[in-house]
Amino acid sequence: MPEIGSKPEADIDLVDETFDVSHSESYHLSIQTEPNRLTFCVFNTVIHKYIVLRSYSLSITEPDNLAGVLSTVFENDDLSGLRYKSSSHLWISPRSTLVPEHLFDANQPDVYLSFNHGAKAGEQALYNYIKHANLYLVFSCPEAFLSMLRHFQPDIRLYHHATPFIESILTGVSSSDKNMAICFYSCYLDVAVAHKSELLFYNTFQINAPEDAVYYLAGVANMFDIDLSATKIMHAGNFSQMPPENAILRNYAGSIADFEPSDMVTYSHFIQTPLVKNFINLFNLYVCGS
Numbered sequence: 001m002p003e004i005g006s007k008p009e010a011d012i013d014l015v016d017e018t019f020d021v022s023h024s025e026s027y028h029l030s031i032q033t034e035p036n037r038l039t040f041c042v043f044n045t046v047i048h049k050y051i052v053l054r055s056y057s058l059s060i061t062e063p064d065n066l067a068g069v070l071s072t073v074f075e076n077d078d079l080s081g082l083r084y085k086s087s088s089h090l091w092i093s094p095r096s097t098l099v100p101e102h103l104f105d106a107n108q109p110d111v112y113l114s115f116n117h118g119a120k121a122g123e124q125a126l127y128n129y130i131k132h133a134n135l136y137l138v139f140s141c142p143e144a145f146l147s148m149l150r151h152f153q154p155d156i157r158l159y160h161h162a163t164p165f166i167e168s169i170l171t172g173v174s175s176s177d178k179n180m181a182i183c184f185y186s187c188y189l190d191v192a193v194a195h196k197s198e199l200l201f202y203n204t205f206q207i208n209a210p211e212d213a214v215y216y217l218a219g220v221a222n223m224f225d226i227d228l229s230a231t232k233i234m235h236a237g238n239f240s241q242m243p244p245e246n247a248i249l250r251n252y253a254g255s256i257a258d259f260e261p262s263d264m265v266t267y268s269h270f271i272q273t274p275l276v277k278n279f280i281n282l283f284n285l286y287v288c289g290s
């Protein structure tokens with residue numbers, strides 16, 4: 001594995017032998033921030049291949065310290081300071097809301113967000129357009145974090161984690177039945193229901209125990225008259241972060257299948273299937289935004 005400069009200790013650090021800092025302007029940088037982890041991946045836009053995956057475990061006890069902790073990593077990691085063809089950031093947060101395209105006003109995204117989640121000082125409202133659903137997804141990020149991020153990557157595009165998740169569901173569903181999809185993060189569970197490429201439901205739930213995941217999943221299934229015991233649930237995210245979920249969900253679901261990665265890209269041999277599954281929304285971000 002090539003040496004590409006001094007950096008803080010990362011618990012995942014996979015670099016393809018084709019990675020070359022002198023060619024960074026033909027690469028796309030994707031970054032994912034969640035409460036306990038910061039992850040970088042680099043995509044070679046010429047050969048359509050992911051060639052770097054680097055991830056840091058974080059210890060942030062106070063949300064106000066987020067920008068400071070991340071700034072330290074960015075300042076010491078050589079990937080963040082390179083010049084790229086383009087860059088994008090995936091923000092993981094339960095604070096989001098969906099707005100139909102015909103009702104959306106780009107001049108007041110904060111109004112939509114505060115209606116469902118209340119106002120929060122020091123945050124900026126942002127939005128993504130989910131083209132296959134004809135919806136806008138409105139979310140917010142701390143202003144201090146955004147300022148830090150744009151210092152290192154001035155032209156970076158911001159996305160909420162549900163954007164690639166929903167797009168993947170709507171473009172990957174072929175069955176005429178109602179389909180359920182879930183995505184685990186460290187303390188959140190995303191649940192979506194789709195039917196014939198139409199989004200019927202999406203929400204984020206906070207989970208503190210394995211039983212929470214089953215409770216919310218069963219509640220959503222009941223809303224749409226879905227028999228969990230006869231349904232294949234599509235899964236993304238890190239299923240191993242709370243191992244009991246794995247066993248307990250399999251007791252209720254007909255089957256659980258991993259999201260398939262996009263066939264528009266390839267992965268370095270260093271980036272094995274479990275890692276692709278755990279970071280599937282991050283890996284789908286470039287295709288989603290292109």
